Amino acid sequence: DTGVSQNPRHKITKRGQNVTFRCDPISEHNRLYWYRQTLGQGPEFLTYFQNEAQLEKSRLLSDRFSAERPKGSFSTLEIQRTEQGDSAMYLCASSLESRGRGDTQYFGPGTRLTVL
Amino acid sequence: AQKITQTQPGMFVQEKEAVTLDCTYDTSDQSYGLFWYKQPSSGEMIFLIYQGSYDEQNATEGRYSLNFQKARKSANLVISASQLGDSAMYFCAMRELNTGFQKLVFGTGTRLLVSP
Numbered sequence: 001d002t003g004v005s006q007n008p009r010h011k012i013t014k015r016g017q018n019v020t021f022r023c024d025p026i027s028e029h030n031r032l033y034w035y036r037q038t039l040g041q042g043p044e045f046l047t048y049f050q051n052e053a054q055l056e057k058s059r060l061l062s063d064r065f066s067a068e069r070p071k072g073s074f075s076t077l078e079i080q081r082t083e084q085g086d087s088a089m090y091l092c093a094s095s096l097e098s099r100g101r102g103d104t105q106y107f108g109p110g111t112r113l114t115v116l
Numbered sequence: 117a118q119k120i121t122q123t124q125p126g127m128f129v130q131e132k133e134a135v136t137l138d139c140t141y142d143t144s145d146q147s148y149g150l151f152w153y154k155q156p157s158s159g160e161m162i163f164l165i166y167q168g169s170y171d172e173q174n175a176t177e178g179r180y181s182l183n184f185q186k187a188r189k190s191a192n193l194v195i196s197a198s199q200l201g202d203s204a205m206y207f208c209a210m211r212e213l214n215t216g217f218q219k220l221v222f223g224t225g226t227r228l229l230v231s232p
Contacts, residue, residue: 031218042120042207042222043161056217089159095218103211104151105220107161 004108025094122223139208147213
């Protein structure tokens with residue numbers, strides 16, 4: 001059973017550049033989530049998709065951030081005009097809508113972004 | 117607003133001993149789920165155990181058990197027979213089940229070090 005995969009694993013960019021991350025969820029999972037984790041903190045929710053519909057967005061998701069999930073499969077997270085404060089680990093998770101086990105979210109390995 | 121508090125920044129335990137990691141939570145929702153995740157230095161969040169607020173018995177998964185005390189709003193993780201590979205960050209998280217929101221809210225984590 002293939003888990004959640006994310007690419008790239010590491011990204012170093014210069015301030016002001018645009019970056020895009022990709023997440024491939026577990027194949028039968030219809031829900032997909034993006035979180036951001038900075039050093040010494042727990043992950044913070046960014047956004048959530050059910051199939052291709054983006055249903056929740058955090059206030060952390062400024063207008064420089066955009067996420068898509070075309071056809072309800074993989075998802076991309078784009079950050080435009082990156083700032084040093086965007087440096088963080090970006091985690092993707094997926095889940096299968098269900099009443100049991102609270103809709104457990106399974107995480108990928110993350111993409112570590114460093115903005116110079 | 118939902119909140120997770122983990123008051124132990126770090127814990128030490130000797131191999132083969134049991135250890136308890138503390139987690140308290142705050143929510144106004146009567147129906148919620150509590151989760152524990154392990155994050156090794158590689159960065160991936162690994163799901164360990166789930167407890168629903170209406171579950172009558174404490175959850176167990178192998179060497180992991182959850183000491184759920186609803187009245188005290190605590191959901192402590194107990195790891196029995198610690199192994200060197202248990203050294204990692206551990207995060208407690210919660211999702212409110214009646215609000216329709218899917219986001220997990222995480223605590224700040226506890227770093228566990230297992231010594232030989």
